[in-house]
Amino acid sequence: MRTRKDWDEEDVRVRPGKRSRPRTKIRPKHEDAVDGFVMAVDRGRYTCRVEDRDVTAMRARELGRRGVVVGDHVKLVGDLTGKKDTLARIVKVQPRRGQLRRYADDDATSAERILVANVDQLVVVSSLVDPPLRYGFIDRCLVAALDAGVQPVLSLTKCDLDSEGVAAVEAYYADLNPIIVTSRPEEPVDSVRDVLRDKVSVLIGHSGVGKSTLVNRLVPGADRTTAAVRTIGKGSHTSTSAVALELPAGGWVIDTPGVRSFGLAHVTADSLIEAFPELMEVAEDCPRGCVHTLEVGECALDEDIGPDDSRRGRLESYRRMLASVSAAETRY
Template sequence: MSSGNSGLVIAAYGRRGRLETAAGKALPFLLRGRRLRVVCGDRVQWEAQSHGHTAIVTAVEPRRNSLARTDPASGRQEILAANVDCICVVVAAEPAPDWFVADRFLVAAAAMAARPLLISNKQDLPSADDPAYAAELAAYMRAGYDLLRVSAHDVASLQPLLSALDARQAMLVGQSGVGKSSLINALVPGADQATRALSRGREGRHATTASIMHRLAGGARLIDSPGVRDFLPAIGHEVEIQSGFPEIAAHAGQCRFRDCRHLHEPGCAVREAAATGEIWPRRYESYRRLLRQQQAAGAR
């Protein structure tokens, strides 16, 4: 192996991880220097050690985008993944959907110019036909989001998802219990064994909660990030939050004041649309709640 090689980070934890070479070979790596930081999805430059089969990452190539979260306690930002083309937000009728979790990831997708894709899993369960759940999904489709209905136990239902990803680099997210792991195992035979092998390997104990990238049939890559909890998107300005709610952005131009924040201002078309149900009230509440959280984090 020669120096100056390009690679793709497929797992990262601390100063170690694994990368995929241009030839498709997976190698463990170490970071050179204390300041270098990488995340899953990064394109990096690496060179071989003088002995052994561990790569030394020497540089990170410029990122197209990054998924980052804000620590509500400290206000600090943490990058979770890079170069993401699609954010796949998984929901299900069981457990009861926490739509605020979904909304936060959908806003993040808009802020990073990634495609948002809503995936309703567990379609094989009777609860998937619950009228209230169907109405909630319909509200997202009215807002302009693409929706796929799948079941990890029905291979045929996964084909539209594979087609939608189409060689893209995607990230799978969602609240606990919606079946993300089952989906990964259905899409990537052997993924569970690969994750266990990684955690047993020399990379260390942090591998059990590391983001891991899997290659899917057709060339797509899917990042599984089990460590994403209490996600608060790293948003630079309130306008990005408004833009992350397409139905709110569509009504914002009709407000009396151009700088309307859609909270308490008179003549607010967004509040009027939420009151009449044209905007799903729960989505409007997610907007207000996210705005409050971002303000609180920014004040720290």
């Protein structure tokens, strides 16, 4: 008779753990999944418009590490009633277009952040005063818009405080010719509303320029938090996350938190000049291989654009971005 002392490894039956069980290669096809539009993202929960109701959802495990952002068109399964305490699952993210990306810096190793997806227009909101208009920031946003293949729009706020500011901005961007709209507190925002109608538009700008105030005027009942400018030239962060709001006349407007910088690590030095058409036309006369910097000495940009030329400001802005992007490309 055998005892326990006589047992060996062949007599022991080991139950495989859960992680060692073979996984099936057959994945659900989710043929019953329905279309949804991501309106907001909050700590792993996604508010999606499904037909005529808003549904709260989470990402399905099969999506892996792929992120979901405001503006995404997705496929959902699960409880789609939109009732309180119900939860659906996002099982697929549709191919994107009009994807707006921003980096912390021009360095390619800095963190990339996809702000929104599937937008038709990038609306750069800038106040003429308090905080003052910053051409360098606007130029960077316009470069990002053209790189993403979306229509750039420049929305100027607080125009009642600077009667000559609008004309100066129009002259500065005369060759680029973006859509420019203005808003004053005492006037309706019909011009802005007409530009946004039937489009998906994302608003971006520094804190305190009036993005949330503009959204509240465009979408009655939006109740986006607003705050006064704390000190001269510095605004308060009021919006903490991007959110898409449906416009009464058709279309969507996406309000985003205020930003202080707009890194362009995804834009190459060769493609940067395409956002400066007035300079690109002149650069065609440059010697072969010209990199358009001051050190070159024979750059046609310097020969054609003098210190008093109206294009001089754009040239200096282009060269600042060129130096930053080129330096990042050289390092990495």
